[in-house]
Amino acid sequence: xxxxxTLEQALTDQAAQRDAHLIEWLRIPxxxxxxxxxxxxxxxxxxxxxxxxxxxxxxxxxxxxxxPLVFAETPPVPGGKRVLVYGHYDVQxxxxxxxxxxxxxxxxxxxxxxxxxxxTDDKGQLLTHIEGLAAWLATGRTLPVQVKFLIEGxxxxxxxxxxxxxxxxxxxxxCDVVVISDNSQFADGQPAITYGLRGIVAFELFVEGPxxxxxxxxxxxxxxxxxxxxxxxxxSFHGPDGRIAIPGFxxxxxxxxxxxxxxxxxxxxxxxxxxxxxxxxxxxGEPGYSVLERRWAxxxxxxxxxxxGYQGTGSKTIIPAVASAKFTIRLVPEQQxxxxxxRVERHISAVxxxxxxxxxxxxxxxxxxxxxxDSPSIAAASRAIERAFxxxxxxxxxxxxxxIVARFQEVLGADCLLLGWGLDDDRxxxxxxxxxxxxxxxxxxxxxxxxxxxxNVC
Amino acid sequence: xxxxxTLEQALTDQAAQRDAHLIEWLRIPxxxxxxxxxxxxxxxxxxxxxxxxxxxxxxxxxxxxxxPLVFAETPPVPGGKRVLVYGHYDVQxxxxxxxxxxxxxxxxxxxxxxxxxxxTDDKGQLLTHIEGLAAWLATGRTLPVQVKFLIEGxxxxxxxxxxxxxxxxxxxxxCDVVVISDNSQFADGQPAITYGLRGIVAFELFVEGPxxxxxxxxxxxxxxxxxxxxxxxxxSFHGPDGRIAIPGFxxxxxxxxxxxxxxxxxxxxxxxxxxxxxxxxxxxGEPGYSVLERRWAxxxxxxxxxxxGYQGTGSKTIIPAVASAKFTIRLVPEQQxxxxxxRVERHISAVxxxxxxxxxxxxxxxxxxxxxxDSPSIAAASRAIERAFxxxxxxxxxxxxxxIVARFQEVLGADCLLLGWGLDDDRxxxxxxxxxxxxxxxxxxxxxxxxxxxxNVC
Numbered sequence: 002x003x004x005x006x007t008l009e010q011a012l013t014d015q016a017a018q019r020d021a022h023l024i025e026w027l028r029i030p031x032x033x034x035x036x037x038x039x040x041x042x043x044x045x046x047x048x049x050x051x052x053x054x055x056x057x058x059x060x061x062x063x064x065x066x067x068x069p070l071v072f073a074e075t076p077p078v079p080g081g082k083r084v085l086v087y088g089h090y091d092v093q094x095x096x097x098x099x100x101x102x103x104x105x106x107x108x109x110x111x112x113x114x115x116x117x118x119x120x121t122d123d124k125g126q127l128l129t130h131i132e133g134l135a136a137w138l139a140t141g142r143t144l145p146v147q148v149k150f151l152i153e154g155x156x157x158x159x160x161x162x163x164x165x166x167x168x169x170x171x172x173x174x175x176c177d178v179v180v181i182s183d184n185s186q187f188a189d190g191q192p193a194i195t196y197g198l199r200g201i202v203a204f205e206l207f208v209e210g211p212x213x214x215x216x217x218x219x220x221x222x223x224x225x226x227x228x229x230x231x232x233x234x235x236x237s238f239h240g241p242d243g244r245i246a247i248p249g250f251x252x253x254x255x256x257x258x259x260x261x262x263x264x265x266x267x268x269x270x271x272x273x274x275x276x277x278x279x280x281x282x283x284x285x286g287e288p289g290y291s292v293l294e295r296r297w298a299x300x301x302x303x304x305x306x307x308x309x310g311y312q313g314t315g316s317k318t319i320i321p322a323v324a325s326a327k328f329t330i331r332l333v334p335e336q337q338x339x340x341x342x343x344r345v346e347r348h349i350s351a352v353x354x355x356x357x358x359x360x361x362x363x364x365x366x367x368x369x370x371x372x373x374x375d376s377p378s379i380a381a382a383s384r385a386i387e388r389a390f391x392x393x394x395x396x397x398x399x400x401x402x403x404x405i406v407a408r409f410q411e412v413l414g415a416d417c418l419l420l421g422w423g424l425d426d427d428r429x430x431x432x433x434x435x436x437x438x439x440x441x442x443x444x445x446x447x448x449x450x451x452x453x454x455x456x457n458v459c
Numbered sequence: 460x461x462x463x464x465t466l467e468q469a470l471t472d473q474a475a476q477r478d479a480h481l482i483e484w485l486r487i488p489x490x491x492x493x494x495x496x497x498x499x500x501x502x503x504x505x506x507x508x509x510x511x512x513x514x515x516x517x518x519x520x521x522x523x524x525x526x527p528l529v530f531a532e533t534p535p536v537p538g539g540k541r542v543l544v545y546g547h548y549d550v551q552x553x554x555x556x557x558x559x560x561x562x563x564x565x566x567x568x569x570x571x572x573x574x575x576x577x578x579t580d581d582k583g584q585l586l587t588h589i590e591g592l593a594a595w596l597a598t599g600r601t602l603p604v605q606v607k608f609l610i611e612g613x614x615x616x617x618x619x620x621x622x623x624x625x626x627x628x629x630x631x632x633x634c635d636v637v638v639i640s641d642n643s644q645f646a647d648g649q650p651a652i653t654y655g656l657r658g659i660v661a662f663e664l665f666v667e668g669p670x671x672x673x674x675x676x677x678x679x680x681x682x683x684x685x686x687x688x689x690x691x692x693x694x695s696f697h698g699p700d701g702r703i704a705i706p707g708f709x710x711x712x713x714x715x716x717x718x719x720x721x722x723x724x725x726x727x728x729x730x731x732x733x734x735x736x737x738x739x740x741x742x743x744g745e746p747g748y749s750v751l752e753r754r755w756a757x758x759x760x761x762x763x764x765x766x767x768g769y770q771g772t773g774s775k776t777i778i779p780a781v782a783s784a785k786f787t788i789r790l791v792p793e794q795q796x797x798x799x800x801x802r803v804e805r806h807i808s809a810v811x812x813x814x815x816x817x818x819x820x821x822x823x824x825x826x827x828x829x830x831x832x833d834s835p836s837i838a839a840a841s842r843a844i845e846r847a848f849x850x851x852x853x854x855x856x857x858x859x860x861x862x863i864v865a866r867f868q869e870v871l872g873a874d875c876l877l878l879g880w881g882l883d884d885d886r887x888x889x890x891x892x893x894x895x896x897x898x899x900x901x902x903x904x905x906x907x908x909x910x911x912x913x914x915n916v917c
Binding site: 232292296317402 | 657659661663668669670671673674675676677678679680681682683684686687689690691693694695696697699701733737738739740741742743744745748750753754757759760761762763764765766767768769770773774775776777778779780782784785787789812813814815816822823857858859860
């Protein structure tokens with residue numbers, strides 16, 4: 002009878018097989034936005050469940066109002082931590098197809114990367130946790146924590162099924178910490194743990210003037226131009242220095258602690274390089290904060306789209322009947338979407354000229370997230386990542402929003418560890434999406450070490 | 460041998476035949492914007508020339524870079540005035556066809572109107588002068604003025620051919636006064652002489668930020684949002700009171716004389732009725748001026764269109780790479796398009812935030828027009844109109860721009876009399892365009908009387 006391998010041996014032994022699993026899963030075009038892929042959605046969910054069953058987990062498909070959830074768990078560990086791994090098996094549409102260098106659902110190896118839709122977002126990153134567990138289980142040792150998997154199929158289309166299911170099944174997925182790998186390292190060669198996300202609240206503002214477009218010669222001077230009125234309102238959202246000028250907007254925003262500012266300032270940002278990357282001559286934002294602080298830890302307001310009047314070539318001399326703007330506010334975790342929406346509405350009431358009508362429509366909203374950075378879980382994850390990547394991860398926040406993270410915190414009372422194995426240039430949501438194979442394997446090792454490290458902190 | 464009829468008799472005798480001529484001309488679909496109608500353009504020009512030849516005028520078709528001009532003239536009158544009648548035989552496209560109650564090129568009699576594309580703009584109105592001359596000539600009396608006709612076929616597409624031809628043939632069309640009927644009476648039952656038009660200068664402003672759209676979560680706080688920067692610039696064009704805030708903008712604007720203000724104030728405007736017509740709760744504009752003064756005799760700036768980022772349903776969380784606005788300024792005749800364009804550019808330079816790039820594109824421009832209101836020509840036209848309409852015309856300005864009018868003034872040194880026989884609700888450029896038959900015949904009478912009255916002022 003052969004001796005059971007060590008964890009290191011198992012991780013090495015399983016490498017080729019791990020690639021094969023990744024390829025198999027990526028071949029299934031589980032595009033959630035396109036109803037013609039409904040069968041593929043089912044196949045991708047089945048694939049994940051079968052893989053977890055292979056590992057000996059108790060696994061099931063759970064029907065929801067939308068696409069099924071995959072749930073699986075290892076046996077409870079008395080006195081041990083419970084970890085919930087969350088991820089998604091659905092992928093973005095592959096369009097525009099002609100911009101792909103190889104077919105999106107025929108995974109290709111290019112320059113040390115695997116290129117396919119879903120490679121980094123999220124099949125490849127999620128699979129590291131399944132494969133990390135596989136290596137652990139191959140050692141024959143007892144897993145020191147209980148690992149649960151909750152894998153959904155609607156992340157790219159709003160997570161409705163999971164959102165409805167979660168509050169009624171909090172006990173089933175109860176855990177001490179949620180682990181998610183669906184984002185990026187800080188930089189190439191610098192792994193990170195993300196402990197904070199911004200929230201979001203989306204709006205569309207319509208400013209209405211005359212009942213129909215008017216001739217700007219005949220009626221110019223008679224009525225207030227809705228596009229000009231909209232511009233005035235939008236311009237009133239900020240002071241000229243870039244600070245948001247909506248009254249009370251910063252009331253609930255906590256000042257960044259000197260420690261956190263110090264920690265963020267340690268992270269090198271080459272502003273010249275960032276300007277070149279973004280194609281701007283200078284960076285801009287709220288005064289008194291560094292660009293990382295502004296992107297991660299300060300609220301911002303951005304217009305996402307403007308629409309009014311004539312948009313074709315040449316000119317059409319009209320006073321447009323309507324002008325509208327889509328805009329989103331990124332919130333710090335202390336700010337609640339409801340509260341901010343009220344302040345925005347009140348501000349517009351105060352500044353909108355009476356000669357036009359206006360209407361503010363609310364879009365989606367989700368609060369931000371901020372995990373304790375001195376928690377034993379973060380310390381354990383940090384050690385696991387350092388062992389796998391050979392470099393201590395930095396602690397970062399991110400400017401984006403992951404609504405389900407706030408829901409986990411609210412419903413389960415559990416902090417989330419966002420362990421991104423991807424890179425900023427992985428082209429998630431774009432043609433030629435990729436995931437570096439070295440990061441796929443390092444992520445798997447970090448995951449395997451994580452179960453061990455989390456066991457040590459109990 | 461029958462005695463020659465009096466002018467009154469001739470006008471009455473020719474009425475039925477006059478309608479027939481109008482119908483004949485309106486049947487020709489001379490749409491200048493559509494190359495498939497090139498043959499119809501030729502037919503419409505030929506029709507006008509033949510009709511003028513029938514009346515005994517020396518008439519010719521003149522080739523231009525575009526559609527032909529029709530030129531015709533009566534013999535010179537030694538010591539008499541020369542009148543140039545300008546008009547156009549081309550028409551707007553008829554789309555959308557399904558909104559017409561009868562085919563656009565099969566003239567229909569509806570409620571005392573003739574309904575067809577070109578009825579009011581401009582075949583019907585222009586024909587009054589040809590038919591007015593026909594009545595005169597039927598009297599056998601000597602015409603007391605020389606009448607020249609210059610009829611173009613590109614008015615609806617920019618008048619390029621005429622613009623190029625005119626400066627080189629100023630002598631051919633030399634005149635003391637230009638008569639144009641291509642606009643409207645002040646109100647139903649209240650004829651008018653338009654002695655002023657506003658000029659125009661058109662712009663498109665592009666504000667450019669990052670090289671491509673950015674994720675507003677990841678990069679919100681890093682760069683200035685181009686749509687917000689554009690809003691700031693647009694908002695800076697006016698003070699909150701509606702006065703234009705571009706430095707020096709009003710420098711060359713002459714104050715309205717007390718006489719002119721008095722005269723404008725005599726014209727009844729029911730502001731409540733105007734609000735209801737336009738669908739606004741209140742009128743708005745530069746403080747210190749009535750709504751007619753603002754529309755006719757004060758400069759205005761209107762945004763005609765806004766374009767930026769995402770315009771579909773729902774939200775897309777981006778910082779758009781570009782935002783743009785089309786805007787036009789209506790000028791008073793004292794303001795030159797070039798001068799104002801410079802001031803606009805200088806103002807944008809001063810207020811545009813340095814964190815974005817911007818580019819201002821110039822569109823078309825034309826100065827306004829202001830004729831002397833105490834001229835003998837206006838007095839003559841006023842008497843002619845009063846005789847035909849039974850009501851003294853009011854003197855008005857218009858807010859719109861007719862670029863060729865300024866060109867006539869510049870090249871020929873001649874004032875224009877704008878004698879509009881149409882009504883505001885004639886639906887020029889829209890489906891079911893109409894011209895009231897009573898106004899067609901009254902306009903013809905006014906034209907016939909005009910040759911007489913202009914003869915009297917020599």
